Amino acid sequence: MTEINVDLEESKEEKQVLTPEEMAGIERAQKMGAEANEASAFKVPTEFVPLPSFGLVYSPNSPLHNLKEIEVRYMTAADEDILTSRSLLRSGKAIDAVLKNCILDARINPEELLSGDKNALITFLRVSGYGPEYKVEIDCPSCEETSKYEFDLSQLEMKTLDVEPIEQGENRFHIQLPTGTHIEFKFLNSAEEKEISDAQDRIKRSTNSPVDRNVTTRLKNTIISIDGNTDSSLINQYVDTLNVRDSRALRKYMEDNTPDIDMKQEFNCPHCGHRGEVDVPISVGFFWPDE
Numbered sequence: 237m238t239e240i241n242v243d244l245e246e247s248k249e250e251k252q253v254l255t256p257e258e259m260a261g262i263e264r265a266q267k268m269g270a271e272a273n274e275a276s277a278f279k280v281p282t283e284f285v286p287l288p289s290f291g292l293v294y295s296p297n298s299p300l301h302n303l304k305e306i307e308v309r310y311m312t313a314a315d316e317d318i319l320t321s322r323s324l325l326r327s328g329k330a331i332d333a334v335l336k337n338c339i340l341d342a343r344i345n346p347e348e349l350l351s352g353d354k355n356a357l358i359t360f361l362r363v364s365g366y367g368p369e370y371k372v373e374i375d376c377p378s379c380e381e382t383s384k385y386e387f388d389l390s391q392l393e394m395k396t397l398d399v400e401p402i403e404q405g406e407n408r409f410h411i412q413l414p415t416g417t418h419i420e421f422k423f424l425n426s427a428e429e430k431e432i433s434d435a436q437d438r439i440k441r442s443t444n445s446p447v448d449r450n451v452t453t454r455l456k457n458t459i460i461s462i463d464g465n466t467d468s469s470l471i472n473q474y475v476d477t478l479n480v481r482d483s484r485a486l487r488k489y490m491e492d493n494t495p496d497i498d499m500k501q502e503f504n505c506p507h508c509g510h511r512g513e514v515d516v517p518i519s520v521g522f523f524w525p526d527e
């Protein structure tokens with residue numbers, strides 16, 4: 237899964253730039269958040285949220301280094317104001333702004349978090365703020381009928397990082413592919429995920445092509461070296477000509493080992509009775525349960 241984010245339909249066409257008023261709005265909200273954190277009279281409860289990566293991928297210079305859990309305070313009305321500001325949402329900054337408020341260690345930059353670690357924090361804030369019930373429209377994989385289905389977000393499980401990085405405190409992992417090639421890759425952080433999704437939007441718009449370059453774009457950004465060679469033009473060429481067998485093995489390994497929240501949950505179609513696991517879709521209702 238990629239990152240939990242609100243993808244408002246209109247956001248694709250709009251500039252992802254904030255006006256000075258919107259910037260001031262974020263700063264105000266963050267100042268209020270910081271003050272709320274310090275004001276002892278109204279102490280907002282906090283909790284330690286486990287990180288799927290155990291902090292193993294962050295460098296020793298980062299406050300996230302070897303951090304197994306992050307202390308987070310519950311969302312407040314001020315955070316909700318951020319979440320309900322459509323202009324902040326359109327800019328894609330609302331969730332980061334709320335995270336920045338709710339993470340107690342002010343040195344932690346939400347953009348630095350691996351997407352999976354960030355998803356764990358976002359899911360915690362959603363469940364602690366609005367409860368675990370999540371009603372969302374979903375297309376049945378069997379009969380293709382759309383229905384509104386209620387998932388229980390408290391049942392989502394964490395996929396922890398079970399492979400060792402090549403070096404401690406480095407986001408660098410190794411796999412040997414079926415044809416023998418040695419690959420080093422990393423797991424993407426939040427800022428990188430955003431760059432990729434913006435790049436994909438640009439490609440789609442400029443080429444008008446129905447081909448989704450999702451897989452190749454992601455691989456090009458994830459692979460660090462091929463048989464020890466780190467040259468980026470070589471990596472790009474390699475990905476474009478990668479054989480299907482290696483490509484599948486690589487993607488499966490990454491998918492199986494990416495630290496994240498596992499969004500799979502049981503779905504029981506009210507139209508055809510189909511039962512099976514689906515990926516819980518993230519829609520606007522993730523943050524506005526009443527809409």
Ligand SMILES: [Zn+2]
Binds near residue numbers: 376377378381505
């Ligand atoms: Zn069905």
